[in-house]
Amino acid sequence: MAGVSQPSGLPAPSVAPDARRQLIDAALRLFANRGFDGTSLQDIADVVGIRKASLLYHFESKEQLRLAVLDHLLSVWNEGLPRLLVAAARTGAPRFSSVIGELVRFFDEDPNRARLLLRESLDRGEDMRKRLQTFVAPWVGVVAEYIRDGQKAGDIDAHVDPEAYVVQIVHMVVSGMATAANFDHALLPPSHPLGTPDERHTRELIRIARASLFRERGTL
Amino acid sequence: MAGVSQPSGLPAPSVAPDARRQLIDAALRLFANRGFDGTSLQDIADVVGIRKASLLYHFESKEQLRLAVLDHLLSVWNEGLPRLLVAAARTGAPRFSSVIGELVRFFDEDPNRARLLLRESLDRGEDMRKRLQTFVAPWVGVVAEYIRDGQKAGDIDAHVDPEAYVVQIVHMVVSGMATAANFDHALLPPSHPLGTPDERHTRELIRIARASLFRERGTL
DNA sequence: GCGGTCACCTACCAATCGGTAGACATTCGT
DNA sequence: ACGAATGTCTACCGATTGGTAGGTGACCGC
Numbered sequence A, B: 001m002a003g004v005s006q007p008s009g010l011p012a013p014s015v016a017p018d019a020r021r022q023l024i025d026a027a028l029r030l031f032a033n034r035g036f037d038g039t040s041l042q043d044i045a046d047v048v049g050i051r052k053a054s055l056l057y058h059f060e061s062k063e064q065l066r067l068a069v070l071d072h073l074l075s076v077w078n079e080g081l082p083r084l085l086v087a088a089a090r091t092g093a094p095r096f097s098s099v100i101g102e103l104v105r106f107f108d109e110d111p112n113r114a115r116l117l118l119r120e121s122l123d124r125g126e127d128m129r130k131r132l133q134t135f136v137a138p139w140v141g142v143v144a145e146y147i148r149d150g151q152k153a154g155d156i157d158a159h160v161d162p163e164a165y166v167v168q169i170v171h172m173v174v175s176g177m178a179t180a181a182n183f184d185h186a187l188l189p190p191s192h193p194l195g196t197p198d199e200r201h202t203r204e205l206i207r208i209a210r211a212s213l214f215r216e217r218g219t220l
Numbered sequence C: 001g002c003g004g005t006c007a008c009c010t011a012c013c014a015a016t017c018g019g020t021a022g023a024c025a026t027t028c029g030t
Numbered sequence D: 001a002c003g004a005a006t007g008t009c010t011a012c013c014g015a016t017t018g019g020t021a022g023g024t025g026a027c028c029g030c
Helices: A019-034 A041-048 A052-058 A062-088 A092-109 A111-123 A125-135 A137-153 A162-187 A197-211 B019-034 B041-048 B052-058 B062-088 B092-109 B111-123 B125-135 B137-153 B162-187 B197-211
Strands: none
Touching: A019 A041, A019 A052, A019 A062, A019 A111, A041 A052, A041 A062, A062 A092, A062 A111, A062 A125, A062 A137, A092 A111, A092 A162, A092 A197, A111 A125, A111 A162, A111 B111, A111 B162, A125 A137, A125 B162, A137 A162, A137 B162, A162 A197, A162 B111, A162 B125, A162 B137, A162 B162, A162 B197, A197 B162, A197 B197, B019 B041, B019 B052, B019 B062, B019 B111, B041 B052, B041 B062, B062 B092, B062 B111, B062 B125, B062 B137, B092 B111, B092 B162, B092 B197, B111 B125, B111 B162, B125 B137, B137 B162, B162 B197
């Protein structure tokens, strides 16, 4: 039935330098946009151009592919971490701009990252909690400590709850990037003197983060 | 038009008057927690205690059940809208507290609402965009107008982009409530002098919203 | 030349998916 | 009392799912 259209004798050796990598990339994109349950192994194999059975040669199960995608994402995050901590080592407003800039950049580079993270924490909260505890919690602690320094020095509002503040901002960035295209474009007029919905979204995000942090109103 | 309740003309209620309602409730919970694709009609029927075929008597397809769940959710939202607009009709700080309080309450009442909304905008952004445009955009406009009044009166920061601000805060509330249990508990220590992670989350959310809105630092 | 491993393939499987057909019982207006 | 809805059931369907079995060719060190 359903005579599978065997395209040909498949003469192409199909270089396939890093099929594994290609599969992870395709899976990231599909998982992020359709969800884990909404994506079949067939879908992923089709994108890469191999058979489903060949996919299962590289990853012994769908679950393990999921883990590989997540591991890959977190390793990319870890690569960028030093740069972020360097940014956090500055002082005052430059520090603020640098840190939040690095954060935004990571997800702006590929919004699928934000979508996947959001989906994972919806689908498998328990697993995600552990991962966040390992990969993000220490970094949150570092930034929170910088905030406490700022509070002692007097340039950061004493009412700020450092950890909770960082978590909220991260949350805002992640979920914002994940659904910005849908959410903001629906609620913000497409053309406006202040700019495109995306621009207004990002600008206001940074304004909110800054205005709710420093004691004195920032000078833009 | 979708007649909500028959004007006493139809006697029809009969034995299982709320099978439909039960199914919608169960579907909301399951869709919110496992996603649409991660939930089978069998799962939903099991929760209610009927057979899958009986479910399909009430909803002619899974897709229509999805739409019914969404319609129900938005009708509940619409029921609460007047109260929210009354809150918005106040002035100054009380207005702020009332509005954001109503918003938080809606999702706090049942966090599945936030989870479902977030999932829908990830899974079917296009559809969600239209729904938001119909049900939320007008309300965003009203609140934004109030913010503009406040800016003219001088008690709200002139740098605030009214629409973008409202969207950001709504975004923060929705995605915050949707994943609070996982996200915050992972990154905030379970016991802390400032309170539970939930308390700190909500308190900081409101602080951020307020501090980034008013020109003068609010006095709590 | 030869065995082994790698990376892919075809062909298949049991389970589950959303959905249909039709029997059966209860309740209703007439 | 009776026919018609209404709501539930059992039994089934074709398609798709994640996963397995086993074959084939290219390339490797020896």
